[in-house]
Every structure is written in C-alpha cells, then in structure tokens.
Amino acid sequence: MNKSKTLLAAALFSAMATTAQAGSEIETLITMLHENGMVSDEQYGRLVAELEQNKAQSVEKDTKIQAQLTEATKPSDVEVKVKGGVTVKTRDGKFSTKLGGRLQADAAAYSADPEMGDGTEIRRARLYLEGTMYSDWGYKLEYDFASTGANGKGITDALITYKGVDHLELKVGHFKDPFSLEQQTSANNVMFTERSLAGAFAPGRHIGVMASTNQQHWSLAGGVFGDTVSATNGTSHDQDEGWGLGARATFAPINEKTKVIHLGLGLNYRDTGGLGTTSFSQQAETHISGVNIVNTGTITGVSDFLKVGAELATVMGPFSAQAEYITTSVSRNNASDLDFNGWYAQAGYFLTGESRNYKKGIFGSVTPKASVGEGGIGAWELGLRYSTVDLTDADIMGGEADSVTLGVNWYATPTLRFSANYIDVLDVKGGTYDDQEPRVFQVRSQWAF
C-alpha cells in the first residue's frame, strides 16, 4: 500500500475509524481492497464518497426514528385513572380532578318499645368533584342527594383550599368543624353503621375559614365559622345567624402502619346569634326510624354553648379501640346553665388480619388483603361498642340513654362494604321514652370511592 493511499484513507475515514460502528466493516474492506490494489484510486474515491453520503443518510434516518420513538414513548401529559371513580391529573401535578361518590342503602327492623317503624332508606347518596388547580389551590363540591329537608341542605363539602405554604392548609367554604374523632372520620369508615349516642354533640358543618397542619405525630386545626348552609337569618330574615370557633389537636406518640396510639382534644364554641335557641337529640344509633330516644327539644334563651371533647384510640395489628368523652355547657340568659355529656368506648378486630388505617388524626378506609373478584374473601371485622348520652339537666328533661352495639363489617373490595349491626338500648331514663329499651337490627350496603 503506497503512502498516498494511506493518507487518503486517513483523511476520509478519520472520524469513523476510531471505534467500530454499524457498517464499518465495509469501510475496512474498501480500504483493504484499495491497499491490496484491488480497486483503483478513482474507484476508491467514488466508493468512499458514496459511503460517506450513505452514512450521513443513515445517521439522519436513525435520528428521525429516535425522535419519533422519544415522542411516542413519552408519557401523556394527562393521566386518567378509574377505580370506581375517575381521576384525571396532569403529569406535572399542577392540575387534577376527581369525580367520586358514595351510596349507603340501609334496612332496619325494630323490636320492643317504642314503636320505631321497620323500613328501608338510602342513607347517603353523594357525588363529589374535587381537585387541584395551579399547583397551590384545591377545590371540592359534594352533594348528598339523600338529604331531606331544604334543598341546599344536601351540600356537604363546598370549599377552596390554599396549599402554597409548607405543612399548612387554609380552607374556606362549607365543611366540618374540627371536633371529635368519630365525627372527623368519614361515615364511610366509622366502625358501626351509625355513630355513637355521644354523636348528639356533633357540631356538623358550617361556612367558615380554617387553618390546619398535619405532621407525622400530631395535627392541629382551628377555624372561625358562620352558620350552616341552610341557615336563613330567622323567618323574617332580619336576625344575625350564629357563629362559632373550633379547634382540635391530636397527638400520636406511636404512628406506624399497624401500630397507633392516638390522643385528641377538641373545643367547639358557638354563639346562637339572633335566634338564641339550640337543641340536642339522638336516635338509637339508627336513622331509618327517625325516633329520637333522647331529645332536649328547643332550648330557648341560649346565648352560647361550649363543647369539650377528649379522644383516645389505638391500633395494634388487627385490633383497634377508640373512646371519646364529650361535655357540653349551655349558657342561658335568664336561667341556670346546662351541662350535658356523653361518651363511648369501642373495639374492633379484623378476622382477616387487616389493620385500621390511621392518617392525619383520623381513621381512613379499609383495604382488604384480597378482594372478592380477585380471588379473595375481602376483609371481615367484628366490633363492639358501649355508648351513653345524658341530655337531662336542671329543667331540661331530655333523657339519658345507654346502649351496646355488636357489628360485623365485610369489606368485599376497597370500594365496597356490607355491615350488619345489632343495637340493644340498655335503658332510657327520663324524657318521652322513659324506661323503654328498643332493640335494632340494621344492615347496610355501601360503595364509596
């Protein structure tokens, strides 16, 4: 091989020669044949030129394919999920929307006195739309189609949240006052079909503003509230609505996946506004009948009242327990103050080994280890509760009641729950139903997501 050939080869193949690359053997062959004198310089020149051109074309083609592949394999900007409800969110996390809901279809049979009326009921039938907007903002609107009474009354959560500051959430709209573990826990997720007798003191939802923070071992929430969504400034619309203050602090010294100790304290103050009335009542841990076994009736001349609640709860593997005590002090203008109170203690055990799901100071939904429809039998839970409430004080003879409830829950899938409860009202003392001891058997079929 003469020098000129070598130089020519070097000049032409400089870049390519460094490492082997697709088709490089043809370069090598051409060079060899040229060196061996099998092709002339002119032929060699033509071959090299053609090779170069083809290589450039090949690179261009590969680049184009790669660009197309990159385009084709990149995840879509929007992700759609369906698991009962539908969730749509942008990959960048700036926007999301979820459409969800719940249904609770109940039936109940009553025995012993008082007559309570066997029957059926759609207990709750809700749809909601909630989401995130522009990274820092959230919204929600939920409506309960099973709500009776004035139309707007079916509005449950209707709110805006601001999450632009770390560990802090600001909320404005209509939502639950921060008070009581069993009230904060969704009705989808409480252990029995109805909350305890102490639920007589549930503050419910009001239109207001709240700030809250949730950490691994504690949570804190406090807000200022106006009145309920259906409050109407009295019949002549000229009286101030009520307003209130609420705060709840929780502390979880242990908060692991299957091991929790929870302590909580709630305060709820309410000024009754221009109406100056309030009332407390409770059914026998049932809702179909509508009979309130304890009931203060309308208490007049009320300026304000204060509720204080203490919470205790634990999860130890499949076992869980929870207890609350709530006391309510009612200040009256021209009569002595009133003190009412109630408490409950309950325990539950998963036969199938699941654990109650504790998060942000409340209990969340139960996820069975193996769902029905995926080869499993779902999650099975037994529960027992004692609860009591006393609505009798001074001249107000609302009555006192206590009851024991035995329940079984079958969580067929994470979205389905079937429950059966047997409630034995041990005694009613005072009030309309003095000395009566109704018994309730009720069942619920529920989907929620």
Place this chain on the structure above:
Amino acid sequence: MNKSKTLLAAALFSAMATTAQAGSEIETLITMLHENGMVSDEQYGRLVAELEQNKAQSVEKDTKIQAQLTEATKPSDVEVKVKGGVTVKTRDGKFSTKLGGRLQADAAAYSADPEMGDGTEIRRARLYLEGTMYSDWGYKLEYDFASTGANGKGITDALITYKGVDHLELKVGHFKDPFSLEQQTSANNVMFTERSLAGAFAPGRHIGVMASTNQQHWSLAGGVFGDTVSATNGTSHDQDEGWGLGARATFAPINEKTKVIHLGLGLNYRDTGGLGTTSFSQQAETHISGVNIVNTGTITGVSDFLKVGAELATVMGPFSAQAEYITTSVSRNNASDLDFNGWYAQAGYFLTGESRNYKKGIFGSVTPKASVGEGGIGAWELGLRYSTVDLTDADIMGGEADSVTLGVNWYATPTLRFSANYIDVLDVKGGTYDDQEPRVFQVRSQWAF
C-alpha cells in the same frame, strides 16, 4: 479456496450463514474475496471480527427500537370514550365508569274540558355515574333534578350489583320492581312521550334485593323490596313501611336483530305496612298539567294488593307492536276487595327502515341508519296507541278512561329524539271528570346517553 480458510469461515459465520439476512451479502463478499485470495487471512480475520461486532451492535439497536416500539404502540391501560357522555375503562375490563344523563324538555297545549293549563316543563333532567369495580361488582347512582317533592325523591337508580356468577346478577339498592314491559323500558325509549293509561299500576322503584338472569330467549327476575326512597314511616316515624315481592318472566321464541316475538308475565305483591293505604290515579298521557283524569283518592284499610300483568310484543323489520294487560286486586280489612285493570295496544313503523332494538326482555334505544350531522336525516317513526284504565269498583269511584294517541318520533342522532304526540281522550266515565274528553298536543326535545 484452501481448507483452513473454509473452516475459519464456517466457524465464524456458522449461525449467520443459514439464511440470508440484512447485510449478509457483505459476509458473502468477504468470504469470496478471501477464497479468491483478494484479502489475506489476517485481513479476513479483522474483517470478520469487525463484522461480528457490528452485527451484535445492530441486533442490540434493533432490539432496543423494537422494545420502544412495543412500548409505544401498546394500547393505554385506560380507554376514554366520548359520545355524549364519557366512558372510562381499563383495558383489562376490571374497572369502568360512565358519566351520562338525559334531558326531556316538554311543552303541551290542551283543549276541551277539563281545563288543564297549557305550559312547559323539564320532564326529566338526570345525571348518573355507573361502573364496574374489581371485575365482579357494579354500581350506579342516578338523580333526577327535575323531580318535584321531597329532595331524596329524585334518586332513581342507586345500587350495587354482583356479577361474579355466570348468567346471574344480584342487585341491592333502589331500582325498579320487575314488572310490565313499558315500565321496564326506559322513558327515553318508550314509543310515546308518556306511558299508557295502564301505567296507573306502575309499581315504580323501591329499596330492595333482586336476582335476575338474561338468556337469548328468556329472562327471569325476582326480588324482595322495602319501600320507596322517600317513605318516612308515617308522620310520627313509628309505623312500619310497606314491603313487597316482585317477579317477571319473559320468553322470546324469536329474538333476531329485526324480528322478535316477546311474551311476558309479571307479578307484584305489596303489603302496605303500618299506614294501610294506597291510591291509583293517572293523567291523560300527559304530565305538564298535573290533572289526574282518573283517581281513586286514598283507599284506607288496605292490607295488601297484587298486580298481575301479561305482555305481548313483536318486531318485524321497521314495524313493531306491543300490548299489555294489567289487573290489580286490593285486599281491604273491613270492606270488600277491589279489582282495577287497564290495558293498551300500540304499533309503530319506521319510515326510514330502522327496527326497534329488543334486548334482555325490554326495548332499548333507537339508532338511526344515518344521523343528522353525518349526512343523514335521522330515523322517523310513526306510532298509534289505544289505552284504557278502569279505577272504579265497589265504593271506589276512581273513573274509567280510554284514549287514542298518535305520535311521531324523530331520532336525529342516537342521542337525540324529538317527539310530537296528539292524545284524544275518547271518554271519561265516572269520577271527578265524568263525561269529559280532553285533547292534548305535546312535544318533547330529548337528549340521552
């Protein structure tokens, strides 16, 4: 070519040599040149090594591209469809959700006696969410915003289904009792704007449990029901709600796409519960007015009643016909039993050649051969109906009425329907409107999906 060269070639090219493959001509060429002595053994060795390396790289590159292509071309896990409503489902069929609804906007003009009040109405305005969860489970919640009366009353379908056993569906919640072809057929799909006079005996929806099975040539459904969604255990909440049993069997000896013969039988028993009352009434196949031309008023002392219905229907190409007879026997505690009955017969014909869509023992929605907006004129159907009801027996003078209805339906698209009906009440005998013969002209604009 010497033997060593041949062996070398064989060793190096063993696998590749079997069938021609991309670039194999270069191998062949190299081998030839080596055999022809154009390249030295050393050169040949280098060429073969380089070729091998390049081939490995090429295979790797192809594999990578193929993997990317496979990833890129595989269908997404979630499929989203929009055709009026929105359907989201997972490819594996385990989960799906549909958001749909309907609107019926009506106007009516009345002539002759009684005065019925011309006007307009949103007849139905519904949204629903329904879907499948964990393969075997289904759910639905539908609400009618046009519903008048108590709030929860607008709940139509609110239910859970279990489909884990072949050919069987279990249902719990609030839904229609299985009774009567025209009642089972959606209001979107019945031939006239309102159901027949015999619809006075429609059992409606109750909260209950039902099992059903649907085969090509027959269907069977039976259930136990509590009361309606808005039943409230009487005004003092202490009376048992009513309950009932319902069953329907259908047989279709011919069930082809455009040729159907349908026979059906329905039974519906209802215990009136603690209230012990019932009533039957019907408007003149119109709804805007609200005037019931026949009306038993409240019948007291009723223990229970039984409805029996016989169905007959056929589809023969564009022609369809259907008839039903329903009789109701009311048992009273301290008075003679009552027998009421009604029937109708109707026929329809598609001028544009479509056929009524029969499926699972009911009629479904009509799909025009060519929609407006896609170059067609939609589907046009003419219909004629005679219907009658007799609500007079013993001391109950509810009245007897019969009417003829002439209708035209324009299905502009599968999701849109415009209807005009002319109803001539031939006679009312007995009751409040004895001897009166109102005439009704009413139109409807409907979307449904």
Place this chain on the structure above:
Amino acid sequence: MNKSKTLLAAALFSAMATTAQAGSEIETLITMLHENGMVSDEQYGRLVAELEQNKAQSVEKDTKIQAQLTEATKPSDVEVKVKGGVTVKTRDGKFSTKLGGRLQADAAAYSADPEMGDGTEIRRARLYLEGTMYSDWGYKLEYDFASTGANGKGITDALITYKGVDHLELKVGHFKDPFSLEQQTSANNVMFTERSLAGAFAPGRHIGVMASTNQQHWSLAGGVFGDTVSATNGTSHDQDEGWGLGARATFAPINEKTKVIHLGLGLNYRDTGGLGTTSFSQQAETHISGVNIVNTGTITGVSDFLKVGAELATVMGPFSAQAEYITTSVSRNNASDLDFNGWYAQAGYFLTGESRNYKKGIFGSVTPKASVGEGGIGAWELGLRYSTVDLTDADIMGGEADSVTLGVNWYATPTLRFSANYIDVLDVKGGTYDDQEPRVFQVRSQWAF
C-alpha cells in the same frame, strides 16, 4: 469490463442505481470488483441475488417500523384536559364533553336600619355537563345545589343546541331570556358580588326556543318562551302558564382585544297566563339577608308587561365601564298601567393591567397575567357602581332606592376569584323601608371553570 457484465449489472441494479441509498456502496463495490475481475460472474450473480433479497427485507423492515412509528406517534383519538374541570373531546371535533362547575361562598355584615341579619351563605354551588354530539348538536345540563325552594328550581341551563347552519345557533330547553348585559354576563364574571338594583327587572330563565347569531361586530338573538322550570299551572294545575317573547341586539363598532365599544338593546314581553299576577322586588345588592328593600308585592289583574333595556359599555385597556337603563310597563285589566324603571353605571380598573374580556356581546372571565401558584400575584381590580330602581307608580308603593358600591376583586388564578364589596344604600324612598339607609359589607370566595 466486458459488455455482458455491464448489461447484467444494468439489469440487476436498474432501479437502485439512480440515487445513492443506504448500503448502495456495497452494490457499487460489488460491481467494481466484478468489473475489475476480482469476483467471477457466478460469484457476482450470487452476491447480487443475496443483496437484492437483503434489500427487500430491509425495505420491509423499515416499512414495518415506520408503520409502527406512525401508529405510535399519531395523537390519540380522544383528548383529555384538566384545568379545574375536565374536558374530553375527539380529535375530529365531532364529540366533546365538559364537566365543570362553580362555588360561591359568601359572608355579609349589615349595619344601620333595617335589621338584615349578618350571616354566611353558599350563594351558588353548581355542576354542569355540556358537550357536542355528531358535529352539529350540543347539549347542557347545569344544576345549582344551593338553590332554595322547590327541587327542580335548581335547574339552570338544560338545553339542546343545533349548530348545523353557519353563524346560526338554535336552542331549545331552559335558559336565560336574551335581555340586559349584566344578566347575560355570568354571575361568575360580573364586576360586583351581586348585580345592580336594576336587576329587579331580570327576566331570568324560561323553557323555550331561541335563534341567535354572533358576528365580530354584532349579535342578535330572539326567542319564544314558556314559563320557568318550576311553574306549575297554578295550585289546581288548571291555569295556562305564562309565555313570552324576547330579543336582544348588540353592536360593537370597536371590538379589539383590549378596546371595545358596546351598544345594546333588549326587548322582553311577557303574558302572565292564567294567574294574571306579577311582582318586582330587590335586595340591597346583597343576598344573604333576604330582605327586599324595594318590593311591589303581588300585583294582580296583570295581563302582560314589556321590558325595554338600553346598554352601553366600553373597555380601554385596564379600564372598563358599563351602564344600563331598563323600563318596565305593566298592563293591568282593571287599573291604570304601571311604569317602573331602574339604571346603573359602573367603572372598573385593573391595577395589574388586565383587560375585561368581551366576546359575543357579553363579558367573559378574567385571566390574570400571572397566577398565584405560578409566580404571580393574580389580577387585582377596583370597581365603583351607582345604581337605582323605582318600583313606585300609581297605587303600587314598591319604593325607590339608590346605592353606591365599592368593590375589589382578586382573581388569584383564571379559576379563582375573591371579592369584597361595600354597599352604601343612599336612600330608600317609600315602601316598607322608607327613609332607611342600610350599609352592607360582604365577601365572596369563588371557584368556577
């Protein structure tokens, strides 16, 4: 090179030889080597055959990859967007569905007489589903869960549209009569929390049919309407509902992005139907209280009434202004006709430089230049309004009122708005609240999309 070889080469390589292509250098090389006599004719034939086969395979492979790439990179048939609400549409534009809504959570404090009752309110809480079907058709159903009163009353827009004719839209269902700039503009987008005192003459929504056209510089809409969605033909259902005619024309000699001059004229005629009554009233540009500071009460013996409205509006960069005058003439059967009227004038200024968004003869939503959550402070707007209404004429002493309103709007994102209004009722003359001058401070938090 002999001739036969050349011919052979020509025959074999005819097509390929025209332009260089990937791997063509090997062809060239083979031909050269053949020409140079380095490979035999037989060898050359084999090489060419193999090359041909490999080329065909290569083309096939490339074609397959390209087909897969085309499949993989083509946009999905359905596009899903989430920005608060969710929009799903097909690429071909034939179908689309949007799920959206709004929430307005209000609080108000009142001072001076009359007593109006401080409080809170969910002013509006709506969800809607709207979309396009089969290219030419549209639909919408919106419900306001905050609506009080009869259930169906919460239905706002419930309609079908036909858009198959250029520049023309036909609409049937329940929607707003075409009248008044501030009424046509969504409550989400009007400058103050409540519309002006002249809003006493708002015709509201009725069930009807309307045709409209929108051009760059003008719009025209006219329709025939029945009654409202909750009209019930009187208590005994036997009286004709009311009906009406409505038309609105707008002219925008200047209609640029940040520069608009708008003129409008509206006519609204209404026959009161069988009831023969009407009434006009208005609150002090507030809604929580429910106190009507001017109120004609029920006017009886009314056959019909006619409203005429004139509109004027402008946008000049961040500045906007708008004014309307409305007069209403009520014809009575046995008494003199009545004339009522009202007007307002308002101006607004964006401190952050945005412009009011004018489109199709109304004002749309405001888009801040930089949203909170995306590094901005949102849009800030100041507004001032004077408005007045006179409901006193002849024997009807409804009262006369005028007020000044000062407002500030913070549009944190395109979907969020926070507003504070101070309303000073300058005077009420006549009527129940003669000589009283209430003052209102109210705030609103809103999401809408």
